[in-house]
Amino acid sequence: MSQPTRDLTRGAVWRAIAAVSAPMTIGIFAVLSVGLADAFFLGRLGRDPLAAVGYIFPVITAITSLSIGLSAGTNAAVSQAIGRKESEDAEHRLALHAVGLGTTLSILVALAVWWSFPALFRLLGASEAVAVEIAEYMPWWALSFPLLVTLMQIQAVFRAHGKGGWAAGIMTVSALMNVGMDPILIFGLGPIPALGTEGAGLATFLARVAAVCGAVALAVWSGLLRVRSRPFLELWFSIKTIAHVGAPAAVSNAINPAGMAAVTAAVSVVGETAVAGFGAATRVQSMALVPLMALSAGIGPVVGQNWGAERQDRAARGLWLCFSWCALYGLGVGALLFLFATPIAAAIANGSDAAEFGAQYLRWVGWSLFGYGMVVTGNAAMNARDKAVWSLGLSLSRIAVIYLPLAWAGVTLFGYPGIVGAAVAANVLGGAGAAFATWKTGLLRLPSRARSTAAQAA
Template sequence: MSAEKTLNDGPVGRALWSVSAPMTIGILGVVSVGLADAFFLARDGETSLAAIGYVFPVITALTSLSIGLSAGTNTVISQAIGRGEDAEDRRRMTLHAMTLALGLSCAVSLLVYLLAPYLFGAMGAEGEVLSAILGYMRFWCLSFPFLVTSMALNAVFRAAGRSGVAATTMLMQALLNIALDPVLIFGLGPIPALSMDGAGLASLIARMASFTGLLIFATSIGTVQFSAAPWRGLMASMRRIVRVGAPAAMSNAINPLGMAIVTGFVATIGDTAVAGFGAATRVQGVVVVPLLALSSGIGPVVGQAWGAGNEERARKGLRICHAACVIFGLSVAALLLIFAGPLAAIMTSGSEAQAYTATYLRIASWGFLGYGILITANAAMNARDRALWSMSLSGTRIFALYVPMTWAGVQLGGYGGMIVGALVANLISGWVSLVMVRSVGLGVIDWAPVRVPSRWLSARLGAQGLPAPD
């Protein structure tokens, strides 16, 4: 494949930086779309702002399909590069990954479109808010196959050490989406104001344009190529991708599923609380971008190192990631103590919603370091071909910690209690992540309080048929 490079040469920190740094820009562009939607829709009215608050966790969960397939594609391609497999076989794998992504995303889009009224109704949306949601989701479902297939192709570039291509694609798509938002939401000249429908249409246009450009580029340099027998080994490739991709998709979907459940808890307080909480999660999505970039970068580094048999390099890369998560998480939490109020004012249209947003950011941000440790651990385990372990980790965080603690918090302390529950859940899940990665041979610490739970956890997962730790 054209211009691919190994990540097994030179200092591991430099290799991690070379993949993560461009992805910071790309991911920032992607999450900025959600931020821009919230900003413009807040000016469109409380109905639109509340509607996007309901929509955000659901579409984030659905987008996890693309993230999961990307993880599977990254693992297969990066390990193949590390082992020095034939380039022609990797081109076939790329085509197979795109075929799988397109087929699954079309099926999911149709299902979501049909179930949307019942899903959002069950979350508490009704009346004008529900109507706005359904208008947005109509266009979003049409755009979903373009997103998922693009993400699968981007994963191939990241696995080959060319994250700049993926980052550029993501950024250009985001810029187009953000530029179209105010035009289609509020109208301009002959273009009518479409409100929530306009935000969904902007996403559809941007994703179609991004996918078309990426496919043309990938074809021109030989990354996508219909060579002799392009479908040879199709089922074998799909099995390899799905073995990691299916658990990874579920792992990534678990987090926004938990957020959707918690949004339901917040809805018991009122639509204004939902609007404030939704705005806060969008700000959160932006400030944790460097952590997301680290999780994108550690996958190719671990995958290539493990494929080449250099296990210590993989462990060292994860150590660097976790140290960076702690430093960055504490720094961001300190800054948000100062700037939470101004950020909330930008993202909301009313003083009451603003208070909900600012309170969340000031308290919940101290748990970002635990969240960063978890997502980088998940990415490393996926690249290590231990996706079931990663899924178990995400499930533990959401269903044993996040959902129960936020529910208890709402019952005992209302909105503030929910935030404290989320904070504690993230901190505990960070520690559980350190236990888990040690169990699969990627351990970064070795001290007694970890060793005992690690042995217990290994035994429990082994009893469930999961791979034994190395």
């Protein structure tokens, strides 16, 4: 059975973006709620499990972001093929090869993580007690990583066809399963023993098994993923097409969470209580960024399909709308976090000291989240435009030139407030960089023939 592809090259631009972004808001929120639930439940066990989550979160986010970059390559390749009206055979080959490539690479990465994580977390400053908690979680996470990447590649195919609701539905069901199993496996229930931190890792693995089974079944049923009689035909062409965007996008997406892991090492200079509070705050921050992350998921296929169809004016209008939304939403979420930082942090962090560190971060960094939203939406648009090297440069500059140097200088001179100030500077300057990069790559420039009708068409 073949399901029709949503045409994102016609109609109002904001409706095209909303068609993918709106359901993805729910899906991304659900996925990020898993990390928040892990922090909440493990925080009830004490400081060491909560600190372990503080170390684990940026590391696994960095590794996962490699696959997000690969899915960006898949989205760009498939959506542009759709926009160019290529044959279904070509689209199906790209989709099948993308899923196979992602699965193969993720198995290699999972093996590397399994082997190296003890040394990695020692390098990041984890104490012996915290390292014990980390060692209970990471093997299950490594085992589930290939499942996650396979799932993300299939979801990229769904989004390229304008099926954001399908991707979001699978994400939501998987997250609900994970959150539901967390307290049962962490604290035990009836014959199920209390597994503590290991239980959180096992819950993630089981939820991802179910999600992959559902995604594959839906992709095959819908006809968006098919195995042809010659499945390896033009395999090398597909790999090159996907890697053209996927390789730099993978590095670009991994840079920010990898930088957060390095910032966590700077926070550990202050102490493990600060790490626990910082980790709790970054989870809340991730939840606050959900609408902006969904926006980045929506702008990618819109830019891809319209660029493939040579409708650059619609791609430009879409990005202008996204940046405007980042500014408006950023003001609102900044005000909310400023007012309610203390009770929010106290609900996640275990202990008043850790909560105070978390509240201090949320209170001031919240005002700068609009800039990070511009970075992720700008990167998604440039990836879909085949300008992944520019998105790589933007992410690298934000982390390596601004955030990390300022974080280490700040913690040395001012302690924890220096970390907070560095985060604010990185977000604001990153947003300015996103505006510059998308302008230089032509994404923000409305063609002259379209300027007079931009408002009506949008």
